[in-house]
Amino acid sequence: MSGGGLRGAKPAVDIKTKKANRDAVTGRVKKESDVAIKMKIDKGLPVKIGMRVEQAQAAGVVLKITKPVMPVTKEATTLPPVAATQPVSFELAAAFPLPAGSTEQWVAWTGTIPGAGQVNKLDLETELEIDGSAIPANGYQMVPVVMTYVTKAFATDHYLVDSSIIPGETMRAIAAPIGATAKKSGGTKTSSKKSSKKKR
Secondary structure, X not given: OOOOOOOOOOOOEEEEXXXXXXXXXXXXXXXXXXXXEOOOXXXXXXEEEEEEEEHHHHOOOEXXXXXXXXXXXXXXXXXXXXXOOOHHHHHHHHHOOOOOOOOEEEEEEEEEOXXXXXXXXXXXXXXXXXXOXXXXXXXXXXXXXXXXXXXXXXXXXXXXXXXXXXXXXXXXXXXXXXXXXXXXXXXXXXXXXXXXXXXX
């Protein structure tokens, strides 16, 4: 997201699931991922992050960036978003409008990349908590994720885009690499583990 930046959809972001645990009582899924941003990044600058989730999930979705520690602030999830109090959510809804009748919405966070200077690659560890009770047992939910600097506009400037896959309770899918640059692979089994944590 620096200098020449992205031109079209380049494979500059890689989200790999480390583990995904499901609370057997609440249905909430906690997914831990390694995120590799393979392009020039300016540290010390504020960024804005958007995720497209179901409206029923919006209020309870939680995002944490745990390594390096990067506090993020979540905007309100009121619909329709208000420009004065939900500037990023409002921008996302305008830049990437959802079709009429959609049950999804954009949820936004802001934060500042820790450190200073420019790096050629940025590795992050993240935690995403979301209600997965409506996801089919052997299915999944695709959550689009976008990010750019606060000073950039999603509608006209370059931004990073990828998707996070939230597994169903007993999902037994195999991740298949897509694209000409993908290496041959036998695939990686992704499953969701149940947590014995009881609701208090």
